[in-house]
Amino acid sequence: MSSSSYGAVLRTPGAARLFGAALIGRLSYGTVPLSLLLAVTATTGSYARAGWVMAVFSTVSVLLFPARAGLVDRHGPRRALPPMAAGYAVVLVGLAVVTWRSGAPYPVLLVLAAAAGVFAPPLGPVTRAQWSRLVTEPELRRRAYSLDTVAEELLYVTGPLLAGVLASAARPAVGLVLSAALVLGGTLTLAVSMPREEVSTGVNSTADRAGSRGLLSRARQPLAAAAGAGAGLGAFSLLAVVFAGRHGRDADVAWVEAALAAGSAVGGLALGAVNWRAAAGNRLTALTAALGAALALAALAPSLPVLAVIAAFAGLAVAPTLTTAYLLTDEIAPPEQRTRAGAWVNTAFNAGSSVSTALVGLLVSRIPLTVCLLLAAIPVLAALAAAAPPRRRAGGVAVAES
Known part of the structure; x- marks a missing residue:
C-alpha cells in the first residue's frame, strides 16, 4: 500500500x-x-x-x-x-x-x-x-x-x-x-x-508584517507542538548520553539514537500510507500526547536496551508529529506565506531543543537522572494546552476545524 x-x-x-x-x-x-x-x-x-x-x-x-x-x-x-x-x-x-x-x-x-x-x-x-x-x-x-x-x-x-x-x-x-x-x-x-x-x-512590507502576526496567532497549536517536541527530544538526547555513561559507555548512546530514528522513519511512512479520518488538528493532539507519554516512560527504564526500546516507541510519534504540524500550518497559512509558515515550525522545534538542552545540562548534576527523564516529557505534554484545534482557511474565510 x-x-x-x-x-x-x-x-x-x-x-x-x-x-x-x-x-x-x-x-x-x-x-x-x-x-x-x-x-x-x-x-x-x-x-x-x-x-x-x-x-x-x-x-x-x-x-x-x-x-x-x-x-x-x-x-x-x-x-x-x-x-x-x-x-x-x-x-x-x-x-x-x-x-x-x-x-x-x-x-x-x-x-x-x-x-x-x-x-x-x-x-x-x-x-x-x-x-x-x-x-x-x-x-x-x-x-x-x-x-x-x-x-x-x-x-x-x-x-x-x-x-x-x-x-x-x-x-x-x-x-x-x-x-x-x-x-x-x-x-x-x-x-x-x-x-x-x-x-x-x-507582497507589501506592512501587510507582510501584519500577516505574519496573524499567522503566528492562528498557528499556535502546530507551533506549540513543534516547540514541545523539540524541547522533549533535545532533553532526551542529552539525558540518553548520561544514561549510557552510567550504564556502560557514552558511545552506547548510538543504539538509543538509532532506535529513535528507526521508529521515527516507520511512524512517518505509516502516517502517509494510512488513510486517516481524523482532522489534522485532532491528529496532532493525539500524536503530541503519545510522544509525551512515551518520553515519560523513559524514567522507568532500568537498562540501556530497555531505554532503546522506549526510544523506538517514542520515535513512532516523532515524524508523524512534525509532519502533521507542517500540514496543519500549511492549511492555516495563505499561499503567499507558506514558506515562512514552515520556517516558523522549524524555528519552534529548534528553539525548544536548544533551550531544553541548556536547562537539562544545568539540572542533570543536581537532581536524579530519573527525575530529569520525567521532566523531559513535560514540555511535550504542556503543548497540549496550547489551544483547541486552530482555525483554518477555507475559500478565503476562516472556519473552525471539525
Whole structure:
C-alpha cells in the first residue's frame, strides 16, 4: 500500500526533480555540523571554542530562519534562493580555508560562523511549500509531507556519517567544501525547477508584517507542538548520553539514537500510507500526547536496551508529529506565506531543543537522572494546552476545524 502511495507522489509532474534537488541541498545540513565542529577543534585545539563557534552558527541560523523564508515568500524561490546559497557556500569554503591548518584566529571563526547562519537557505520550508503547489489532493499531500519528513531525518543520520568518513580519510575541512558544493548544486537545481510565475509575489512590507502576526496567532497549536517536541527530544538526547555513561559507555548512546530514528522513519511512512479520518488538528493532539507519554516512560527504564526500546516507541510519534504540524500550518497559512509558515515550525522545534538542552545540562548534576527523564516529557505534554484545534482557511474565510 505504502509503495503505491509514495510512488504516486513521485510520479506527480515535477515532483521527482523537486525531491532530488532538495535532498542534495539538504544533505549539506547533515554534513555541516560535524564537519564544522571537527574542523574548528582541529585548528584551535579547543572543544570549548568549537562549541561556541557551533552555538553562534546555530543561534544566528535559527533566529533569522523566518526572515529568510519571508524573503522567499516575497520575492519567489527563483530570485531569493540563489544569492543565499551562493553566500552560504562562499562562507563554508572560507571556513574550510581558515581551518585547513592549525592556528586559525578565533574571532575570524566566530564571524564566519555567524555569516554562515545569516545565509543558510531555508530549503526545508521551500520544499514543503512546493509540495503544496504540486500535490493538491489532501491525501496525496499528506504522503508527500510524510516522505519529505522521513527523508530529511535520514539525511541527518547519513550526513554525520559522511562527514566522519571524510574527516578520517582526509581532514574535517574537506567536509565543509563538500557541504558548500551540495548546498549550491542542490539549491540552484531546486530554484530553476520552480515555475516562473513564482518569481515575485509582490507582497507589501506592512501587510507582510501584519500577516505574519496573524499567522503566528492562528498557528499556535502546530507551533506549540513543534516547540514541545523539540524541547522533549533535545532533553532526551542529552539525558540518553548520561544514561549510557552510567550504564556502560557514552558511545552506547548510538543504539538509543538509532532506535529513535528507526521508529521515527516507520511512524512517518505509516502516517502517509494510512488513510486517516481524523482532522489534522485532532491528529496532532493525539500524536503530541503519545510522544509525551512515551518520553515519560523513559524514567522507568532500568537498562540501556530497555531505554532503546522506549526510544523506538517514542520515535513512532516523532515524524508523524512534525509532519502533521507542517500540514496543519500549511492549511492555516495563505499561499503567499507558506514558506515562512514552515520556517516558523522549524524555528519552534529548534528553539525548544536548544533551550531544553541548556536547562537539562544545568539540572542533570543536581537532581536524579530519573527525575530529569520525567521532566523531559513535560514540555511535550504542556503543548497540549496550547489551544483547541486552530482555525483554518477555507475559500478565503476562516472556519473552525471539525
